[in-house]
Amino acid sequence: MLGSVAASFRPRFGLLADRDFVEVRLGGSGGQGVVLMGIILATAANHDGRCVVETESYGPEARGGYSRSDVIIAEAPIDYPKLDNADLLVALSQDSAQGYVKSLRRNGVLIYDSEIVKNPPAFAGATIGLPFSLWAKEETGRIQATNVVALGAVARITGVVSIQSIREAVSEAVPAGTTEVNLKALDRGLSVDPAEWETDQR
Amino acid sequence: MEQWHSHLLRERVDQSSLLIQGNRACALGALDAGVTFFAGYPITPSSEIMEAMAEELPRIGGVFVQMEDEIASICACIGASLTGKLAMTATSGPGFSLMQEALGYAIIIEAPLVVVNVMRVGPSTGRPTAPSQGDVMQARWGTHGDHPAIVLAASNVADMYRLTMAAVRFAQRFRTPVTVLADQLVGQMRESFSPELVGRYRLTSGDFDFTPGYIRPELAPEVRPPHILGLDEHPHVTGLFHDETGFPTNDPDESNEFLRELYNKVAHHREELCLYDIKNEGKGRVCIVAYGSCARTARAVWRLAEYEGLPVEVLHLYTLFPLPVEIIQQVARRVEFILIPELNLGQYAHEVRKMAEQWTTVIGMGKIDGTLFTPRELLDRIAELTGKYESV
Numbered sequence: 001m002l003g004s005v006a007a008s009f010r011p012r013f014g015l016l017a018d019r020d021f022v023e024v025r026l027g028g029s030g031g032q033g034v035v036l037m038g039i040i041l042a043t044a045a046n047h048d049g050r051c052v053v054e055t056e057s058y059g060p061e062a063r064g065g066y067s068r069s070d071v072i073i074a075e076a077p078i079d080y081p082k083l084d085n086a087d088l089l090v091a092l093s094q095d096s097a098q099g100y101v102k103s104l105r106r107n108g109v110l111i112y113d114s115e116i117v118k119n120p121p122a123f124a125g126a127t128i129g130l131p132f133s134l135w136a137k138e139e140t141g142r143i144q145a146t147n148v149v150a151l152g153a154v155a156r157i158t159g160v161v162s163i164q165s166i167r168e169a170v171s172e173a174v175p176a177g178t179t180e181v182n183l184k185a186l187d188r189g190l191s192v193d194p195a196e197w198e199t200d201q202r
Numbered sequence: 203m204e205q206w207h208s209h210l211l212r213e214r215v216d217q218s219s220l221l222i223q224g225n226r227a228c229a230l231g232a233l234d235a236g237v238t239f240f241a242g243y244p245i246t247p248s249s250e251i252m253e254a255m256a257e258e259l260p261r262i263g264g265v266f267v268q269m270e271d272e273i274a275s276i277c278a279c280i281g282a283s284l285t286g287k288l289a290m291t292a293t294s295g296p297g298f299s300l301m302q303e304a305l306g307y308a309i310i311i312e313a314p315l316v317v318v319n320v321m322r323v324g325p326s327t328g329r330p331t332a333p334s335q336g337d338v339m340q341a342r343w344g345t346h347g348d349h350p351a352i353v354l355a356a357s358n359v360a361d362m363y364r365l366t367m368a369a370v371r372f373a374q375r376f377r378t379p380v381t382v383l384a385d386q387l388v389g390q391m392r393e394s395f396s397p398e399l400v401g402r403y404r405l406t407s408g409d410f411d412f413t414p415g416y417i418r419p420e421l422a423p424e425v426r427p428p429h430i431l432g433l434d435e436h437p438h439v440t441g442l443f444h445d446e447t448g449f450p451t452n453d454p455d456e457s458n459e460f461l462r463e464l465y466n467k468v469a470h471h472r473e474e475l476c477l478y479d480i481k482n483e484g485k486g487r488v489c490i491v492a493y494g495s496c497a498r499t500a501r502a503v504w505r506l507a508e509y510e511g512l513p514v515e516v517l518h519l520y521t522l523f524p525l526p527v528e529i530i531q532q533v534a535r536r537v538e539f540i541l542i543p544e545l546n547l548g549q550y551a552h553e554v555r556k557m558a559e560q561w562t563t564v565i566g567m568g569k570i571d572g573t574l575f576t577p578r579e580l581l582d583r584i585a586e587l588t589g590k591y592e593s594v
Contacts, residue, residue, distance in 0.1 A: 039392060051393075051394045052392070055387060055391045058331065078393070080576070081387065081391060081495070082576070
């Protein structure tokens with residue numbers, strides 16, 4: 001069927017792994033690499049042999065302003081390409097956490113950077129704050145790797161994409177010469193210990 | 203970011219393993235159809251087409267030129283076309299406005315080329331990062347005078363590839379500019395390029411054949427044989443009405459014949475130009491007629507309507523002009539309502555109304571806020587229409 005590796009099944013484990021139709025919203029501010037995150041996530045889902053649509057929306061500013069990427073992952077071709085209700089919101093800025101939490105389904109998952117989102121919005125579903133930007137600095141010395149750290153954690157926690165596919169997608173998408181540092185960042189995200197976040201679930 | 207090599211990607215296109223942006227798929231379609239010349243000027247949300255052509259054309263011995271503006275871009279394409287090259291340019295609303303005069307020139311001198319307009323909200327600079335379908339009538343009547351127009355509309359990434367290829371073939375066969383309309387959503391989205399996404403491109407005469415020799419490459423009978431510059435001929439090329447020799451004519455009979463032939467070479471070939479797909483054929487009381495990104499909402503409605511017990515047909519148009527008169531009239535004769543959602547204030551609905559209102563009620567739904575119709579919005583309108591009918 002679909003996908004380059006459809007023949008070889010890639011296992012996925014996590015909070016959202018069993019949903020056949022998953023809507024993901026990635027939010028942050030311009031310059032954080034939110035759109036690239038969306039591309040990497042979509043590429044990984046494509047490698048998993050699923051159907052994907054990725055759309056993006058950003059303000060006219062070069063830096064700052066809002067930036068958003070929506071990824072829909074499904075088992076069948078996707079007609080309506082826009083996000084309806086999110087199963088997963090990944091927020092890398094206070095504004096996006098606050099603004100987009102309304103778009104989350106009640107049984108959705110909110111993941112945010114606890115270093116940046118100081119006042120996490122009230123949400124009844126699974127709410128997980130992790131210090132992605134701190135980890136990025138510690139692990140790679142570059143805060144720019146925050147988006148890739150977050151992707152690692154997203155793959156580990158939610159299972160919307162497989163570990164193998166996200167690793168391949170990061171290698172394909174990042175600029176030449178930065179593969180090593182980005183894979184290091186990804187591994188930091190992937191190494192998130194379930195014990196670190198399970199306590200946060202309500 | 204997004205480094206790619208078209209020869210590798212092309213091998214993967216039909217293996218359905220590709221996640222690609224709409225604009226890049228458009229460039230790929232053009233290259234696969236044999237486009238070897240691109241002149242353009244960057245503009246959101248079409249710039250990635252130009253970027254892809256800039257990367258790829260030099261590798262295959264083609265020519266890429268970044269021009270000083272859109273007027274120069276289309277003029278360079280016309281020049282290339284006159285030397286026998288397959289030429290293309292891509293732009294958005296503001297650039298498309300600038301191209302209108304030269305577009306008329308290309309039509310009258312019968313220079314084949316492809317213009318891609320990835321629409322954003324206008325008029326003027328408008329909203330560069332929001333989708334719109336506001337240039338539909340401009341694509342038909344943007345340049346002055348009675349003229350033919352072939353206008354295609356892409357609704358997904360697969361369309362961006364396939365319809366661009368079709369546009370190149372139509373341009374070659376009818377020796378006229380062909381406009382491909384996309385919008386910010388379709389142009390900048392990335393999606394899995396799967397064979398299932400390629401709609402069934404139908405013609406009233408049967409299925410459209412997309413195999414390599416898929417459209418007769420020879421000229422349509424009405425088309426005058428071209429003079430190719432640089433082949434030791436010395437053709438005369440002018441935007442004035444001209445006779446067989448290419449020199450101007452003011453003779454009423456010759457002028458009449460000249461313009462009618464120019465117009466009819468497209469109008470008389472609707473059966474091989476009007477691409478469409480129809481879902482739930484013959485089973486609806488309401489038919490949604492949609493194109494471009496709105497067709498995606500319409501297709502979602504088609505799937506949902508069954509659950510909700512609503513009798514809905516969906517006519518998805520890939521060719522907007524020449525007007526698909528036959529298929530729209532067939533539908534109009536059997537449904538009670540035709541609903542046309544568009545990201546403008548009813549431009550195409552007016553065209554459909556002219557053809558269909560003697561048989562059915564044509565209702566336009568316009569949206570200009572830069573967002574797409576949701577399936578719910580259309581379903582609610584349909585429930586309202588059909589319910590209203592029941593209670594009368």
